Every structure is written in C-alpha cells, then in structure tokens.
Amino acid sequence: MIDKTCEPLTRALAGIEDGMTVLVGGFGDAGVPTRLLGGVAALGLRNLTVVSNNCGTGELGVALLFKHGCVSRVLASFPTQVGNHHFRRAYEGGGLDVEIVPQGTLVERLHAGAAGLGGVVTRTGVGTVLGTGKPVVVVDSETCLLERPIRGDVALVRAHLADRGGNLRYRRSSRNFNPLMAMAATLTVAEVDEVVGAGELDPDDIHTAGVFVDRIVRHGGGA
Amino acid sequence: MDEVAARVAADLPPGVCVNLGIGLPTRVASHLDPQRNILLHSENGIVGMRGLAAGEGPDWDIIDAGKQPVGLVAGAAILDHEDSFTLIRGGRLDVAVLGAYEVSRTGDLASWALAGEPLGSVGGAMDIAVGARRVMVMMRHTDRHGRPKLVQRCRHPVTARGRVRRIYTDLAIADVTPTGFVVRELAPLVTLEHLQGVTGAEVQADGGGHGAA
Numbered sequence: 363m364i365d366k367t368c369e370p371l372t373r374a375l376a377g378i379e380d381g382m383t384v385l386v387g388g389f390g391d392a393g394v395p396t397r398l399l400g401g402v403a404a405l406g407l408r409n410l411t412v413v414s415n416n417c418g419t420g421e422l423g424v425a426l427l428f429k430h431g432c433v434s435r436v437l438a439s440f441p442t443q444v445g446n447h448h449f450r451r452a453y454e455g456g457g458l459d460v461e462i463v464p465q466g467t468l469v470e471r472l473h474a475g476a477a478g479l480g481g482v483v484t485r486t487g488v489g490t491v492l493g494t495g496k497p498v499v500v501v502d503s504e505t506c507l508l509e510r511p512i513r514g515d516v517a518l519v520r521a522h523l524a525d526r527g528g529n530l531r532y533r534r535s536s537r538n539f540n541p542l543m544a545m546a547a548t549l550t551v552a553e554v555d556e557v558v559g560a561g562e563l564d565p566d567d568i569h570t571a572g573v574f575v576d577r578i579v580r581h582g583g584g585a
Numbered sequence: 586m587d588e589v590a591a592r593v594a595a596d597l598p599p600g601v602c603v604n605l606g607i608g609l610p611t612r613v614a615s616h617l618d619p620q621r622n623i624l625l626h627s628e629n630g631i632v633g634m635r636g637l638a639a640g641e642g643p644d645w646d647i648i649d650a651g652k653q654p655v656g657l658v659a660g661a662a663i664l665d666h667e668d669s670f671t672l673i674r675g676g677r678l679d680v681a682v683l684g685a686y687e688v689s690r691t692g693d694l695a696s697w698a699l700a701g702e703p704l705g706s707v708g709g710a711m712d713i714a715v716g717a718r719r720v721m722v723m724m725r726h727t728d729r730h731g732r733p734k735l736v737q738r739c740r741h742p743v744t745a746r747g748r749v750r751r752i753y754t755d756l757a758i759a760d761v762t763p764t765g766f767v768v769r770e771l772a773p774l775v776t777l778e779h780l781q782g783v784t785g786a787e788v789q790a791d792g793g794g795h796g797a798a
Contacts, residue, residue: 389629389666390652392645440706443652453704460704465628466670466712473667486674486712489746534646534663535630541665569665 363560365526368577371401371585374551378516380407385472385514385543386414386424390443393536394423395520395553397581402518403430404585411435413472413512415465415539419445428452437512439465462492467509469542475513476546482509517547520581521570524554525563528572537569544570551577586725588772589753591616593682593723601679602626602672604713606696607651608684610723624658626678628709630669633661650709673709674716681717683710685724685749687739690786692749692761694722695741705742714745726754726783733785735759735766756780759788767791 368374375398378384384402388394403426410432417438418425427433428448434457441449441460452458463471470482483506487493497508519540522533530552532540544550552575586609594616597603602624605613614636617623625634627649634649635656643654664672672678687695694714698705714720728734735752751769752759757780758770767789771780781788 390648392629392648392652440708442704442706462705462707464707464711465666465709466674466716469666469670484674485715488715490711490743492707492711532665534644534657535627535648536646537663537665538629539666542667 363526364528364572366528366572366575366578367526367557368579369583371397371579371583374398374577374579375401375405377549378402378405378407381409382515383411383413383513385512385517385547386412387517387519387538387540387543388423389415389535389538391419391423392534393520393532393538393540395518395551396423397579397583398518398551398553399423399426400585403427403432406430407432409434411437413437413468413514413543415439415468416443417441417446417449419443425449428458433458435459435461437461437463437468439463439468464492468512469539471509471512472539472542472546474511476542479511481511483507484509512546514543514547515549517543517550519544519550519552521552521554522556523563524552524557524575524578525560525572526557526578527560528552528575528578529563529568530554530570530572530575531563531567532569541570544574550575551579553579553581555581586723586755587612587616589723589755592758593721593753594618597621597623597680599623602632602677603680603682604628604673604678604717606681606683606710606713607708610682610684611649611651613682613723626669626672627655628669628673628713630664630666631655631657631661632664632672633658670709670712673712676716676718678713678717680719680721681713682721682723683714685722685734686728686741687734687736688722688749688752688761689736689739690761690765692747693739694720694744694749695739696744698742700741707744710744714748719750720748721751721753722749723753726756731783733783735788736785756783765789
C-alpha cells in the first residue's frame with residue numbers, strides 16, 4: 363500500500379529550490395500550513411514567487427517567508443492587514459514585486475493552471491486599474507479580460523484528515539484555497555491533523571483525491 | 586449607522602443569499618429576522634453564516650471574510666474557494682451589501698484602494714461587485730473630512746463600473762438611475778437642499794415609482 367507520510371520535515375520539503383513558485387493554501391489564519399512554512403523559511407531559500415490570498419500576520423505562516431527574505435514576488439488578493447509587519451517591511455524595503463489579483467480571478471487562474479487550460483476570460487476587473495494592460499476579449503458582446511493561468515512548482519496545503527495514500531479532508535472554512543492549490547502544482551505537500559489507514563476515509567467523503575498529493579506531514583510534528 | 590443597518594436588513598427580501606462586505610455592512614447581520622431565512626454568504630466558503638452567540642467560544646476554522654470567528658446556522662454548507670466564487674459570479678448571490686469610498690452617478694463603485702496609495706487590497710470585492718445580482722452600498726454620506734462620497738466621477742480606484750443600484754447612507758436612500766441619483770427616502774430632519782449640499786452630483790427628488798429592494 364502506498365504511504366505518502368514523510369518525516370522528518372526536511373525530507374518532506376526536499377526539492378524546493380531558489381526561484382520556484384510556491385502556492386500556499388489558507389485564508390487569513392484558517393487553513394494555513396504553518397509547520398511546512400516554518401520549514402521552508404528555515405531552508406534559507408531566495409527569490410521564491412509566492413501565491414497566497416494573504417501575506418501573513420504575526421510570527422507564523424507566510425509571514426516567516428517575508429521575515430527571512432525568501433520572497434521576491436507575491437501574488438495575493440489581500441496583502442494589507444493589521445499585523446503583517448514582515449510583509450510590510452519586505453515591501454517597503456524594495457525588491458518585492460506585488461501583484462494584486464482579485465480573489466475570484468486568483469481562484470480561476472489557479473484552476474486554469476490545475477486543469478491545463480490556456481487562461482481565464484472574466485468580467486472581473488474590466489474598467490479598473492487591475493485590468494490595465496491586460497488583453498481584452500469580447501464574448502457575446504460582453505467585454506472581458508484574458509487572465510493567465512497560475513501553476514506552482516510546489517503547493518503547500520493544510521487539511522484535517524489524510525489517509526496514507528494522500529486522500530484529504532478539510533475542516534470548516536479552513537478548506538478555502540487548499541483543494542484548488544493541491545491540484546495546481548507539480549509537487550504537493552499536505553500538512554494534516556491526523557493520518558488514517560487506507561480505506562478508513564469513505565471514498566464519497568474525500569475532498570482532494572490522493573493522486574494530487576505527493577507527501578504528507580503531521581501538523582504537530584517537529585521542525 | 587445602526588438605524589441604517591436595520592433598514593437594509595428590513596429591505597432584504599425573504600430567502601435571499603446575501604454577502605455583507607467588511608466594515609459597516611457587517612452590522613446588517615445583527616438586524617436580520619430569523620423568520621425570513623436570509624442566508625449569509627462569506628466568500629471564504631460559507632453559506633449560512635451567523636454571528637457567535639453570547640458566551641460561544643471561537644472556532645478558528647470558522648471565520649468570515651474579515652477573518653473574525655463566526656458560527657454556522659443549522660443547514661449551513663462549506664464550499665471551497667472555487668465553488669464560492671462560482672456562486673458569486675454564477676448568479677446565485679442575490680444581493681451584495683458593500684461598503685464604499687465613493688459611488689458615482691453612473692453606479693461606479695470605488696471601495697478597495699485609496700487614490701495615491703501604492704498598495705491596496707482588493708479581496709473578493711471586484712468579483713462580488715461584478716457577480717452579485719443586485720449590488721447595494723451602505724456607507725456614511727460624507728467622508729471624515731466632510732467630503733461627498735456620492736460623486737459625479739470616482740476619484741479613488743474603481744472596483745467595478747456601473748454596478749451599484751442603491752445606496753443607503755445616514756442621510757438618505759438613493760437609487761442609481763439612467764438619469765443619475767434619485768432620492769427614495771430622506772432621514773428624519775434632512776431636507777433635499779441639505780442633501781444636495783453634501784452630495785457631489787445632482788440628487789433628484791423621487792418622482793414616484795418607488796423601486797422595491
């Protein structure tokens with residue numbers, strides 16, 4: 363039987379390198395893979411492109427990537443938040459390229475990346491500064507923007523339950539971007555509360571199929 | 586603004602699915618009559634959100650779009666972001682009540698960034714403004730410097746063009762019509778002349794034909 367559980371943390375993160383694009387699940391502090399992010403920050407990587415709805419607050423999660431200078435580019439819908447001093451400092455220090463993406467467009471661009479589609483055609487952003495310079499497509503006399511797919515080299519996601527084969531279940535609104543990001547990267551690493559044996563999750567109740575998940579770590583494990 | 590929140594709540598048709606924007610519109614939630622079965626949507630993946638009851642502890646896996654802990658009503662559903670924004674843009678979000686910096690006479694909404702600031706946070710505002718079947722704004726009539734927020738053209742970066750249908754302020758309820766702002770109702774002691782003085786575009790008296798919310 364396949365067993366995708368992977369310890370120690372450095373082994374679960376093996377293959378993540380300078381310059382890669384990293385998709386990070388979560389919305390605010392819900393559903394953020396904090397152990398994995400702590401591990402990535404400790405690797406001392408540089409020039410990562412991070413795709414994350416928010417840019418982290420306090421001393422945990424995505425904030426650590428900014429604190430340790432790992433990020434040169436970020437795509438986010440809502441980077442400015444109270445308590446995001448590490449992002450703020452990185453941004454104000456220069457050398458951080460921020461692309462603001464409307465949240466639903468971020469969703470669909472990730473979906474396009476996950477599904478092998480050539481892009482997204484959406485009304486969102488038409489006539490706004492976020493649409494400036496983007497290709498315009500008219501569909502049935504409706505003006506739309508053409509948005510590019512987003513795909514990650516790596517996705518770091520947070521789930522509640524996994525079986526050893528990587529099937530995932532999420533809890534409450536910590537699901538958010540996680541299922542989508544799990545499907546949109548070449549290497550997907552999931553951080554979960556609990557790992558159960560194959561067959562213990564009902565196939566009808568699985569949110570992300572294990573075929574999308576390469577490695578699993580436990581949330582409570584060490585650095 | 587609690588009177589305004591109560592009025593918005595009273596105007597929502599029974600059974601609709603509603604998204605309340607961060608800030609002032611959030612206050613509408615505490616004025617909803619449970620008998621009217623209004624479903625609150627949060628773009629981070631909740632349909633059937635409610636405020637925490639007195640003494641109810643937070644579950645940090647259940648938060649609203651403002652990242653505050655909330656509860657789930659009986660019959661609530663959790664969605665991932667894909668399904669949540671499909672709901673928004675796909676015609677299942679009946680009403681959005683959004684905060685705003687400005688609304689123009691043609692219904693342009695400016696709500697996500699301030700003019701001249703290098704970095705804004707748009708969140709789901711553009712998708713919601715484009716996707717909701719009916720977009721309403723709840724805001725103070727003027728900004729904290731006393732400047733009009735109902736304007737001829739938005740000075741701040743626009744969230745969506747021509748999408749706002751109705752505005753609820755502390756001074757009036759106004760609709761965006763093909764001829765500009767039409768006042769549907771004035772707050773007690775507010776005259777049309779006073780309202781015109783604090784509005785950046787022409788306000789027309791209601792000539793009848795009061796539109797339902």
